[in-house]
Amino acid sequence: DQQVKQNSPSLSVQEGRISILNCDYTNSMFDYFLWYKKYPAEGPTFLISISSIKDKNEDGRFTVFLNKSAKHLSLHIVPSQPGDSAVYFCAAHGSSNTGKLIFGQGTTLQVKP
Amino acid sequence: KAGVTQTPRYLIKTRGQQVTLSCSPISGHRSVSWYQQTPGQGLQFLFEYFSETQRNKGNFPGRFSGRQFSNSRSEMNVSTLELGDSALYLCASSSSGGKTEAFFGQGTRLTVV
Numbered sequence: 123d124q125q126v127k128q129n130s131p132s133l134s135v136q137e138g139r140i141s142i143l144n145c146d147y148t149n150s151m152f153d154y155f156l157w158y159k160k161y162p163a164e165g166p167t168f169l170i171s172i173s174s175i176k177d178k179n180e181d182g183r184f185t186v187f188l189n190k191s192a193k194h195l196s197l198h199i200v201p202s203q204p205g206d207s208a209v210y211f212c213a214a215h216g217s218s219n220t221g222k223l224i225f226g227q228g229t230t231l232q233v234k235p
Numbered sequence: 236k237a238g239v240t241q242t243p244r245y246l247i248k249t250r251g252q253q254v255t256l257s258c259s260p261i262s263g264h265r266s267v268s269w270y271q272q273t274p275g276q277g278l279q280f281l282f283e284y285f286s287e288t289q290r291n292k293g294n295f296p297g298r299f300s301g302r303q304f305s306n307s308r309s310e311m312n313v314s315t316l317e318l319g320d321s322a323l324y325l326c327a328s329s330s331s332g333g334k335t336e337a338f339f340g341q342g343t344r345l346t347v348v
Contacts, residue, residue: 154335158339163342164341164342165239165340165341166325167339168338168339211278220285220290221267221268221283221290221333221337222293223278225278228277
């Protein structure tokens, strides 16, 4: 049972434009969400997180939006840069007070110069 | 602050052997989680340790085990290796585990031949 889903395996955008990566979840008990960026053969790099008590969190070029009623979150990258090309994972804390993260399958972002 | 350190970076083992991977978390972090990444299954949670106790466990066979030491360093062990155990093994540390950011190491690439 895939509790966290990233339905778009890949996304291609032009440099300078907005990249929007989407993530859906099924478990209404999830209350903390994170986005990671990953290059091949390396560990994921933490980007931004959001608690379920918020609907938006912003950090520089990265903004995460959370729609609890739709069980949907999205990551916006503005403006997109070629260095942003990587695999992006969304993750949810599996249960309160533990370190278990449940990951989506990832979306490969390509930013074209 | 030093990041999460995993050793070794690469390993090649033969079927039937056992292997031990090591993870040193960020100083002050007490939660260490382990994940397996394969092309077909994505990032799968193995287990989490907090203050030397296993706090959570994923759906992996008993051949996969781990432990945490008093300095929060963690090891995971895989016995009787199978070809399907070939994967990138990632360790993540966080301060408390719940509702906080988790930071990943570079991973250990295990190849079973």
